[in-house]
Amino acid sequence: MAFPKKKLQGLVAATITPMTENGEINFSVIGQYVDYLVKEQGVKNIFVNGTTGEGLSLSISERRQVAEEWVTKGKDKLDQVVIHVGALSLKESQELAQHAAEIGADGIAVIAPFFLKPWTKDILINFLKEVAAAAPALPFYYYHIPALTGVKIRAEELLDGIQDKIPTFRGLKFSDTDLLDFGQCVDQNRQQQFAFLFGVDEQLLSALVMGATGAVGSTYNYLGKKTNQMLEAFERKDLSLALNYQFCIQRFINFVVKLGFGVSQTKAIMTLVSGIPMGPPRLPLQKASREFTDSAEAKLKSLDFLSFADLKDGSLEASS
Numbered sequence: 539m540a541f542p543k544k545k546l547q548g549l550v551a552a553t554i555t556p557m558t559e560n561g562e563i564n565f566s567v568i569g570q571y572v573d574y575l576v577k578e579q580g581v582k583n584i585f586v587n588g589t590t591g592e593g594l595s596l597s598i599s600e601r602r603q604v605a606e607e608w609v610t611k612g613k614d615k616l617d618q619v620v621i622h623v624g625a626l627s628l629k630e631s632q633e634l635a636q637h638a639a640e641i642g643a644d645g646i647a648v649i650a651p652f653f654l655k656p657w658t659k660d661i662l663i664n665f666l667k668e669v670a671a672a673a674p675a676l677p678f679y680y681y682h683i684p685a686l687t688g689v690k691i692r693a694e695e696l697l698d699g700i701q702d703k704i705p706t707f708r709g710l711k712f713s714d715t716d717l718l719d720f721g722q723c724v725d726q727n728r729q730q731q732f733a734f735l736f737g738v739d740e741q742l743l744s745a746l747v748m749g750a751t752g753a754v755g756s757t758y759n760y761l762g763k764k765t766n767q768m769l770e771a772f773e774r775k776d777l778s779l780a781l782n783y784q785f786c787i788q789r790f791i792n793f794v795v796k797l798g799f800g801v802s803q804t805k806a807i808m809t810l811v812s813g814i815p816m817g818p819p820r821l822p823l824q825k826a827s828r829e830f831t832d833s834a835e836a837k838l839k840s841l842d843f844l845s846f847a848d849l850k851d852g853s854l855e856a857s858s
């Protein structure tokens with residue numbers, strides 16, 4: 539019976555955790571948020587409680603409630619809901635994995651523990667294996683994000699023989715710019731049906747060329763539609779149009795990166811674009827400044843990202 543689901547592919551939005559002005563989780567907007575992703579952005583997969591969702595800044599009880607709300611509100615609307623269950627405590631991670639299975643999530647993902655760290659591939663595999671075993675019927679994804687975890691074990695090395703150790707292993711979320719490592723993950727695992735999900739939105743086109751089967755990212759919350767157009771152009775082998783879309787997306791990301799871009803800014807941008815209040819982030823993050831939001835808004839407008847007007851071939855060049 540295990541894994542009736544089809545392979546996770548296409549865009550996966552790393553969901554924001556909406557909060558109220560006093561820092562509590564704002565569950566009341568999650569239903570609207572699901573509809574927005576599906577209808578306005580054409581995004582039908584989500585990745586909950588990850589980096590963008592401030593998963594590691596939430597309590598275990600909050601993480602369970604958030605996961606449950608997304609699964610409930612996504613029912614019959616979303617294709618797949620993957621829950622990030624990584625934690626420093628193996629016990630907590632296992633508890634969250636088991637909970638994800640109980641509520642009917644479609645998969646779980648785990649980052650490397652990042653305080654007391656695994657120093658070898660085998661130790662990291664052992665940790666992941668123990669978490670995966672707590673949800674033996676759920677597809678398992680390793681979430682590789684070395685810049686944030688400080689665990690630099692190459693993904694290519696980790697994947698070597700991983701299914702013998704973790705039978706539920708189904709794919710990799712790769713949030714790093716090392717396309718040699720990413721390409722070799724794909725190249726060395728052609729026999730498997732793994733999902734190779736890229737996590738650096740501004741470089742997605744390069745990863746598609748390397749064999750990415752999908753992407754998980756924060757910008758798909760509000761640039762999902764535009765990115766889907768890039769995926770379609772790539773599918774049709776229209777590389778120059780695909781590149782036009784990637785450059786258009788890069789112009790925006792490059793602009794905000796220079797202003798200082800992270801989860802707080804993602805919350806502000808999503809509020810602006812979707813009209814759904816995402817609220818402030820939780821400490822240690824700080825709310826994005828007014829100046830940031832104003833500049834981002836002006837840029838979004840100049841790139842036509844706010845009106846969602848359909849761009850025709852060629853009109854992209856003009857919008858910078």
Ligand SMILES: CC(=O)N[C@H](C=O)[C@@H](O)[C@H](O)[C@H](O)CO
Pocket residue numbers: 552589590713737738739740754755756757791
């Ligand atoms: C570190 C981080 O949060 N990475 C996100 C997902 O992996 C991306 O979606 C980035 O936010 C995006 O690529 C912009 O740099």
Ligand SMILES: CC(=O)C(=O)O
Pocket residue numbers: 552553585587588589590591737754755756
């Ligand atoms: C971007 C991403 O995948 C995350 O927020 O975890």
